[in-house]
Amino acid sequence: MSTPASTPNTEHAEPPGVAARARGLTKAYGSGETAVIALDSVDVDIARQRFTAVMGPSGSGKSTLMHTLAGLDSVSAGQVWLGGTEITGLKDRELTRLRRDRVGFMFQSFNLIPTLNARENITLPMDIAGQRPDAEWLEHVIDTLGLRDRLSHRPAQLSGGQQQRVACARALASRPELIFADEPTGNLDSRAGLEVLGFLREAVDTLGQTVVMVTHDPGAAAHSDLVLFLADGRIVDEMPRPTAEGVLERMKRFDVLHGVASNAADGVAPDPADGVAPDAGDGPGASGAPPGPAPTLTKPAPDDPSPQD
Ligand SMILES: Nc1ncnc2c1ncn2[C@@H]1O[C@H](COP(=O)(O)OP(=O)(O)OP(=O)(O)O)[C@@H](O)[C@H]1O
Numbered sequence: 001m002s003t004p005a006s007t008p009n010t011e012h013a014e015p016p017g018v019a020a021r022a023r024g025l026t027k028a029y030g031s032g033e034t035a036v037i038a039l040d041s042v043d044v045d046i047a048r049q050r051f052t053a054v055m056g057p058s059g060s061g062k063s064t065l066m067h068t069l070a071g072l073d074s075v076s077a078g079q080v081w082l083g084g085t086e087i088t089g090l091k092d093r094e095l096t097r098l099r100r101d102r103v104g105f106m107f108q109s110f111n112l113i114p115t116l117n118a119r120e121n122i123t124l125p126m127d128i129a130g131q132r133p134d135a136e137w138l139e140h141v142i143d144t145l146g147l148r149d150r151l152s153h154r155p156a157q158l159s160g161g162q163q164q165r166v167a168c169a170r171a172l173a174s175r176p177e178l179i180f181a182d183e184p185t186g187n188l189d190s191r192a193g194l195e196v197l198g199f200l201r202e203a204v205d206t207l208g209q210t211v212v213m214v215t216h217d218p219g220a221a222a223h224s225d226l227v228l229f230l231a232d233g234r235i236v237d238e239m240p241r242p243t244a245e246g247v248l249e250r251m252k253r254f255d256v257l258h259g260v261a262s263n264a265a266d267g268v269a270p271d272p273a274d275g276v277a278p279d280a281g282d283g284p285g286a287s288g289a290p291p292g293p294a295p296t297l298t299k300p301a302p303d304d305p306s307p308q309d
Helices: 062-069 092-102 118-129 135-144 160-173 190-207 244-265
Strands: 018-029 036-047 051-055 077-082 103-106 178-182 210-214 226-231 234-240
Touching (some): 018 062, 018 210, 036 062, 036 077, 036 210, 036 234, 051 062, 051 190, 062 178, 092 103, 103 160, 118 160, 135 160, 160 178, 160 190, 226 244, 234 244
Parallel strands (some): 051 226, 103 178, 178 210
Antiparallel strands (some): 018 036, 226 234
């Protein structure tokens, strides 16, 4: 627990426009020679009422960043604030309450309760917290996500896309200050994925919510306001107003750099003709690499089948 002397921040120190903030955020797994530094002194501000995407190669620390920002995982060093509250050092019970009251979660594995129907799953966190949902908002969420005629179904009676939409509705039901979404479209076909992204976008634009989404999909990231790029536990780049093509090109530079690194490890000198800057922190989308395969979530195919409704 932080002492007042070491914690100048208070509930009043919240910078305007920042929903979550980290300074010197470091997370190590294990110790000694086998220690893995998943996050290496990360400083980040998550802007309020914005849609932020987090991208980076596998193992770069995306999930760890999200879990530590959300207070789901402890930190090894550094500080994290949710709004104006420093969560590093909070007791478990306080942290649980804060998460429950102020944060919504969407995971790739939907985490629905199999014995509850869709409506019960949607309102469960609020029921546990003893809160009454805003009826008008809840009905709007249900209609927008196309769940009206599925409310009495249990998860096993729903398609994967419908289950994810229930998870989305659950995350939004209480209008949390901050929604963390970990690959929310990972298990969905393109149409269902676009619906979920569209709804998250609308939640930010029309309801002033804040969304942080980890994704591997440049098309999904293009729905955000800002993409943060992680590599080896550090934020190495960011891209405001992203396009799928720009994100894809930026991600390809990680692949090239990894190729160069493994070539070097194999005793193969990098080819200067590759034109790859050694610094991964260059401006966004600056790579001259040709466009790759079409991103999956930029637009629906005209003949895209409906999500197993
Ligand atoms: N519980 C753990 N124990 C040990 N190492 C871990 C643990 N969780 C994560 N790591 C390591 O921390 C690093 C970052 O992992 P993290 O899951 O945050 O990456 P990621 O960018 O989300 O990866 P992916 O895109 O593959 O999901 C990786 O090297 C990973 O192996």
